[in-house]
Amino acid sequence: MEFWPLAAGVLAVVSAIVLTLWVVTAVRLRRITFDRTAAERMRIDLELSLAEQNGRLGIIRELQDGAVLNVSRLITQAEGARYTAENDPASAVRVATALVEDGRVALADMRRVLTIVREGEAVDTPQPGLQSARNLFRVMRDAGLEVSFAESGDRFPLKPGAELAIFRILQGALANALTHGGRGTSASVSFAWTRDGLQLLVDDDGIRAAARRVSSDPDEIAAATRYTIDDDLHALSESVSGAGITQMRERAQLFGGTFTAGTVPGVGFSVSAVFPSLRYHNGVHGVNLSR
Template identity: 55%
Template sequence: MNALSTADARSLVLVLAIAGAALLVAAVVLLVLWLRSRRSHARLSGRREESEWDRIDRELELAEQAGRFRIVRELGDVAIQSVSRLASQAEGVRYAAVSDPEAAARAVAALETSARDALGDLRRIQTVVRDGESAAMPQPSLHSARDLFRVMRDAGLDVTFTESGDRFELRQGAELAVFRILQSSLENALKHGGPGTAVAIGFTWTGDGLQVSVDDDGIRSAARRMGLAGEAVDQATQYTIDEDLRALTETYDGAGLTGMRERAALFGGVLNASTVPGVGFSLSVVFPALKFHNGVHGVDLGR
């Protein structure tokens, strides 16, 4: 009877061992399937995010081309008028040369001035179209920024937006320049600050201009991702007086900032970028006369 009990006990232990092994294998299989499902979901979410981002990017690129074509058309009209004046003046010089050589000489000087003006208009056209030609679609409005903010929130940024002053209608190229600066700034905040970074965007409208500010807390965000909180974040992000002074005097460059500065300068804007020690990065763009600036280095398209 004792021998039977021992055999039964050994059988029970063997059954339990087999059952435990089976449960372990099942748990491993379920874990693998769950991880695969999670990766698949993450890939799908990433694809949706990339698709939405690409849609906005293509919309802005095409609208930017539309803005170029409009400027080319207006500058072309100006150039045609200039060449027409040249033809008339040249005809007058030809007739004057027969009866009054001195008057003809004076007319040649005016003809030279008109020719240089026409050449300047043609060079401006060349500057506008140098990026190439492509199909275009209607210009997005400032409300399209909400799509941009939503995509960046889905990517992990905590984006807030405030606006003050009386908004006025922007010219097509100016609006696109502001969009591109916002887009690049948010991309940089996500790249350098990482998910969880808080970004505060502000528009301040003045009588004739606009000030855009983009401030993030990428330095503190990095500390929070390390699992720190409260006073621990404050201690981890402490900075020295030298770092504070360097932030006030250091000039930041790079392909992204250079591109943003060029876009701002095209519409009379000045861009400043600096690190805020212990906090993150700050960028501001001031367009003092954006309401009337046409984006062709001040040339008056209405003349």
């Protein structure tokens, strides 16, 4: 008769020990998973930070080379104008007109050099551009972000400064999607080229991804991502801020672009950069030449 209470007591103790070990193991596994995730995010942040630094010296050098070339051309044209002014005034006028245009281009490049230098970083490697986008997608996929890409319209050549600005906006948007959405987040990237401009759009499903990590049940996912009209109104009126968002906005404005970013209730986050006249802003247009 005493055997069964004793056995029950032993079984209870063993069960308690097993349960304790299971809880401890689960906590350790969660901690390991968290540490790996944090380390992975840190690695991505470091890679993106390094890429951010790696771009600047190259663009500065290219802009300086262009400025030096334009200044050399200015000197040659000025010498020609000096010799022809007395005998052929009409030619001197044409040369003077060309001098003004080349002077504006050189000054615009110099202003852009100063803008980049003021950011305080310069590293001696070539800057990334749109040709580096697929490498960026690969890095982000390796980190756990599911990236899809679509492009429409006819792409036209970009100056290095404009190309770098667009790449940085794309890079920042994908980094934010991974940081805030986490592994398993899907990011949809699209380039829409028009005759004179470009629209860059990056949409992610970070909110849904977070719900999917908690449960695979469709009803529970739907409940976790449910939103109201108030959520929609708040998303439309919210002002998103932060260092990364500010940098992306400033990069867009540098080339005549409009930048918007905000939450899509129940889905994730959306980033848009519209450059209506990017073909023209490749040159001196939109650059303050009076400073």
